Amino acid sequence: xxxxxxxxxxxxxxxxxxxxxxxxxxxxxxxxxxxxxxxxxxxxxxxxxxxxxxxxxxxxxxxxxxxxxxxxxxxxxxxxxxxxxxxxxxxxxxxxxxxxxxxxxxxxxxxxxxxxxxxxxxxxxxxxxxxxxxxxxxxxxxxxxxxxxxxxxxxxxxxxxxxxxxxxxxxxxxxxxxxxxxxxxxxxxxxxxxxxxxxxxxxxxxxxxxxxxxxxxxxxxxxxxxxxxxxxxxxxxxxxxxxxxxxxxxxxxxxxxxxxxxxxxxxxxxxxxxxx
Amino acid sequence: xxxxxxxxxxxxxxxxxxxxxxxxxxxxxxxxxxxxxxxxxxxxxxxxxxxxxxxxxxxxxxxxxxxxxxxxxxxxxxxxxxxxxxxxxxxxxxxxxxxxxxxxxxxxxxxxxxxxxxxxxxxxxxxxxxxxxxxxxxxxxxxxxxxxxxxxxxxxxxxxxxxxxxxxxxxxxxxxxxxxxxxxxxxxxxxxxxxxxxxxxxxxxxxxxxxxxxxxxxxxxxxxxxxxxxxxxxxxxxxxxxxxxxxxxxxxxxxxxxxxxxxxxxxxxxxxxxxx
Numbered sequence: 001x002x003x004x005x006x007x008x009x010x011x012x013x014x015x016x017x018x019x020x021x022x023x024x025x026x027x028x029x030x031x032x033x034x035x036x037x038x039x040x041x042x043x044x045x046x047x048x049x050x051x052x053x054x055x056x057x058x059x060x061x062x063x064x065x066x067x068x069x070x071x072x073x074x075x076x077x078x079x080x081x082x083x084x085x086x087x088x089x090x091x092x093x094x095x096x097x098x099x100x101x102x103x104x105x106x107x108x109x110x111x112x113x114x115x116x117x118x119x120x121x122x123x124x125x126x127x128x129x130x131x132x133x134x135x136x137x138x139x140x141x142x143x144x145x146x147x148x149x150x151x152x153x154x155x156x157x158x159x160x161x162x163x164x165x166x167x168x169x170x171x172x173x174x175x176x177x178x179x180x181x182x183x184x185x186x187x188x189x190x191x192x193x194x195x196x197x198x199x200x201x202x203x204x205x206x207x208x209x210x211x212x213x214x215x216x217x218x219x220x221x222x223x224x225x226x227x228x229x230x231x232x233x234x235x236x237x238x239x240x241x242x243x244x245x246x247x248x249x250x251x252x253x254x255x256x257x258x259x260x261x262x263x264x265x266x267x268x269x270x271x272x273x274x275x276x
Numbered sequence: 277x278x279x280x281x282x283x284x285x286x287x288x289x290x291x292x293x294x295x296x297x298x299x300x301x302x303x304x305x306x307x308x309x310x311x312x313x314x315x316x317x318x319x320x321x322x323x324x325x326x327x328x329x330x331x332x333x334x335x336x337x338x339x340x341x342x343x344x345x346x347x348x349x350x351x352x353x354x355x356x357x358x359x360x361x362x363x364x365x366x367x368x369x370x371x372x373x374x375x376x377x378x379x380x381x382x383x384x385x386x387x388x389x390x391x392x393x394x395x396x397x398x399x400x401x402x403x404x405x406x407x408x409x410x411x412x413x414x415x416x417x418x419x420x421x422x423x424x425x426x427x428x429x430x431x432x433x434x435x436x437x438x439x440x441x442x443x444x445x446x447x448x449x450x451x452x453x454x455x456x457x458x459x460x461x462x463x464x465x466x467x468x469x470x471x472x473x474x475x476x477x478x479x480x481x482x483x484x485x486x487x488x489x490x491x492x493x494x495x496x497x498x499x500x501x502x503x504x505x506x507x508x509x510x511x512x513x514x515x516x517x518x519x520x521x522x523x524x525x526x527x528x529x530x531x532x533x534x535x536x537x538x539x540x541x542x543x544x545x546x547x548x549x550x551x552x
Contacts (some may be wrong), residue, residue, distance in 0.1 A: 113506050119463070148424040150461035151488045151504045161463040187395070187424035187437040212427050218492060228427045230389050 002236035004273060008033030011272050014066040014206065016249035017046055018261040023048035025261060031060040037246040039066045045094060054098050062073060065246035066141065066177070066204055067091065067100040072108035073125030074118035074155065084108075088129045096136040097159055101245060102203040103133065103164045104177055105142050107147075107156040118155045123165060130173050141203035142166055143177035146185075148217060159183050159192040163201060170198040178238055179250065181221055184229045190237050197241020205238050206250045207231055207276055219254045223267060225275040235276055240266035247276065278512035280549060285550050288313030288341040290526035291320055291484065294537040299324035300332055301537060307336040309541045313522040315342045321370060330374050341522035342417065342453070343367065343376040348384035349401030350394035350431065351427055357397060360384075364405045372412040377521065378479040379409065380453055382417050383432040385425075394431045398439060406449050417479035418442055419453035422461075424493060435459050435468040439477060447476040454514055455482035455526065457497055460505045466513050473517020481514050482526045483507055483552055495530045499543060501551040511552055523552065 002175030013035050015026050023044050030038050038057060044052045045067070057064055070091040075081045095103040105126070115140050126140065133140055143160040145154035159176060166174040176196050183189055196202050209227030214220040224231055235247070249268045256264055289311050291302050299320050306314050307530055312331060317372055321329045321343070346367040351357045352548040373380040381402070386394030402416065409416055418438040421430035432438050435452060442450040452472050459465055472478050485503030500507055511523070525544045 110504070113504050115461070115504075115506070146424065147422065147461040148493075151486055156463075157461050158463055185391070185423040185431075185433050187432075187434055195316055214493065217424075217490065228386070228389050228391075230391070 002232055002239065004232070005276060008035060008269055008272060010037070010204045010245070011035050011269065012039050012198055012246040012248040012270070013265060014039040014068070014248040015041045016068070017136070017249050017251045017268065018264050019254065019257045021261045023053050027056045027060050027062060027263050029261050030062055032262065033269060035127070035265060036061075036063060037065040037248075038062050039068060039248045039250070040064055040098060041068045042091060042094065050094055050097055057098070064098045064100040065248055066102045066104050067095040067098060069104045069106045070129070070140070071105040072203045074108050074111050074121040076111040081125065085125055085128045088125065089132050092129060092133045092136055092138045095138045100138070102139045102141040102175070102177070104204065105140055106145060107142065109152050110155055115150070115155050122155060123267070126165065126174065130169055134173050138143070139172065139203055140174045141177040142174065143179060144182055144250065146182040158186060158188070159196060160188055163192065163196045166201050175201035175203035177204035177206065180229050180231060180234050181206070181208045181210060184210060184234065189234070193234075193237045193241050197238070197243060200242060202238060202241060202243040204245065204248065205235070205243055206248045207272070208249065208251045209213070216254065219252050221251045221253050223251060224271040231275050247272070278508055278515065280508070281552060284311060284545055284548060285310050286313070286521070286523045287545065288315050288522040288524040289541060289544065290315040290344070290524040291317045292344070293525050293544065294535045295538050297537045299329050303332045303336050303338060303539050305541050308538065309545060311541060311545070312337075312339060313341040313524075314338050315344060315524045315526070316340055316374060316376070317344045318367060318370065321374070324545035326370055326373055327375045333374070339522070340374045340376040341379050341524055342378045343371040343374055344377045344503055345380045345382045346405070347381040350384050350387050352387040352525045357401065358532070361401055364401065365408050368405060368412055368414045371414045373442045376413045376414070378417040378451070378453070380422060380480065381416055383418065383430045385428050386431055391426070391431050398431060402441065402450065406445055410449050412508040415448065416450045417453040417480055418450065419455060420458055422458040434462060434464070435472060436464055439468065442477050451479035453460070453480035453482065454478055456505050456507060456510050457482070457484045457486060460486060460510065465510070469513045469517050473514070473519060476518060478514060478517055478519040480521065480524065481511070481519055482524045483548070484525065484527045492530065495528050497527045497529050499532065500525070500547040501526060507551050528551065
């Protein structure tokens with residue numbers, strides 16, 4: 001059996017979990033709480049400034065587990081798809097500057113009803129940015145999203161699909177990000193975790209919980225322990241598959257966003273030790 | 277290319293679509309509109325009486341495409357699981373009496389966090405009722421539900437999984453029901469439709485649409501044409517796989533439930549001819 005964590009050495013605050021905090025507040029909050037990792041969001045990096053964000057984390061001794069997010073490749077016109085790829089190149093530059101372990105790719109929805117066509121556009125977009133990312137030492141992590149987001153956020157809906165897309169490249173170029181909220185329901189979850197890990201393609205592991213009933217399709221994720229996801233079992237599988245990197249707590253939830261940030265971080269630490 | 281339908285010979289009103297109607301109103305509504313099939317729900321059958329429901333449909337010349345629903349096998353105790361199996365036997369009896377083409381199985385959620393354990397309980401439950409159903413000439417159709425219902429309605433979340441479960445039995449005993457709302461997001465959809473159809477295991481086909489944004493996780497399905505699902509493409513695949521039976525319109529949507537039933541049926545006919 002996988003043992004509970006004895007410490008928070010691998011714990012990362014994904015900035016969205018304390019969405020009301022700006023970059024400085026989030027970095028300071030992690031430092032106060034002894035949380036050693038942070039996952040940054042591009043809008044908050046932009047608000048604080050790229051080099052300022054890097055310096056804030058560096059001065060606080062924080063490491064950057066990921067930058068969220070590139071992707072959103074499908075679009076109705078070639079010009080718009082080109083603009084999305086350019087934006088992904090900027091995201092790669094930012095990830096390189098920040099020293100992020102991985103650039104997370106949320107691949108985007110179809111511009112129309114053609115979901116297979118949109119998947120092809122995702123594949124084309126990734127192919128365009130891989131050489132650019134490789135030159136800058138940035139790994140790309142395809143994050144399959146829960147199928148309930150297929151129409152609005154990602155046509156990549158399963159770990160199997162994400163891993164198959166990643167396998168067109170080396171594990172140093174493209175891998176996958178396993179987020180329990182997105183994958184817990186999958187009958188193929190455990191074999192697919194093993195498959196993704198077999199050549200070192202698991203580039204990130206995100207935790208939260210699925211609460212019942214869900215208060216909102218987007219802002220309804222729960223704190224670990226409040227829902228039905230078998231967190232420790234999935235963590236064990238991800239570790240068995242070879243992943244020993246940072247574990248991000250990524251929670252979209254209005255009630256949690258309305259709490260004082262320090263309380264969220266304290267609760268996150270407690271639940272991480274109890275449930276992950 | 278699959279051609280649009282020229283008539284409504286295969287159209288079935290799933291009773292939930294006109295949820296405000298009781299059995300007599302639904303049968304009369306189908307008869308007025310020339311809809312040749314109806315899918316019945318057990319609560320409405322119970323309210324009208326079993327033999328009265330059968331006679332209503334028979335007198336109106338309606339055929340029963342399915343009875344909704346059996347299933348809900350997992351439970352916390354052996355006694356409760358036994359009670360669920362007994363209830364499924366009653367559902368088989370009702371389906372036999374009604375002459376329904378198939379008894380739809382919505383398999384149920386886990387009683388706790390153990391989703392794999394719940395799946396085993398589903399398999400055990402189906403194994404218990406197959407001989408009973410076979411003796412009464414009732415086919416069982418496992419309906420995979422959208423993964424967003426994994427915590428509350430079904431631990432069977434993909435067509436692949438449902439077909440694998442069905443394949444323990446003959447196609448005359450157990451098959452699958454393909455509902456576009458539940459499966460449209462699946463990267464393996466088309467190969468899995470072909471697989472399910474290869475030995476005649478597709479026992480039903482349900483249509484509706486995925487509207488954006490979704491007004492409600494349970495009551496947010498759309499009328500065909502109002503959303504993003506490639507209805508005609510999926511219908512073509514199901515037909516290519518050999519299914520030529522009734523096509524149920526099954527819509528859980530409060531706004532549609534609040535419309536006069538005759539208007540719903542008219543709209544359903546129009547959209548079926550335009551989009552399916």
